[in-house]
Amino acid sequence: SAVISQKPSRDICQRGTSLTIQCQVDSQVTMMFWYRQQPGQSLTLIATANQGSEATYESGFVIDKFPISRPNLTFSTLTVSNMSPEDSSIYLCSVQKGRTGGLDTQYFGPGTRLTVL
């Protein structure tokens, strides 16, 4: 497994502002992802954070709203930009050591609970 931390664990923000969430892993991993979990709902993939290049976004998510960085194999950030109350969710990063063959198990960080007023 992997030890994953996220900062902040929670925040309350005003609409129109931006928040950057950090995800740190204790060992190098091949894949890092960002998910959103709206209250009482399932998890939805926002994007794959690619090391050294632009993130790959899923349908319905765009870079201007959710810019992502991944400068190395242990760290990534997700920014929620120009926030509205609809952005109130739990944001989770997840990591995967490899791509296939038993290394594809995905582990989740503790999440960041965001409330937008």
Add this chain to the structure above:
Amino acid sequence: GENVEQHPSTLSVQEGDSAVIKCTYSDSASNYFPWYKQELGKRPQLIIDIRSNVGEKKDQRIAVTLNKTAKHFSLHITETQPEDSAVYFCAASKNGGTSYGKLTFGQGTILTVHP
């Protein structure tokens, strides 16, 4: 894209009974199927997973079965205990080509085990 349907949405059992949660998926190329348990306010925790070259996998009281032809997989929990109460999510992904690790989750099942 992939679509995963999960049933039931809620499941209530007596302690010691068995619980079964079922999921169907749409993309026949999906080849990895994990199950996560999420307790209130906590992160999803992997409890068991199965790959498409295996039909069944068991880990103590938990088992998962996969039917590739019918495109469905199920989680079986035997001898349930109150600490099994949580939300359970199934997921599917397709590891290969240009797609790795993109988990598509089911809607979740709230399992309640009554003492």
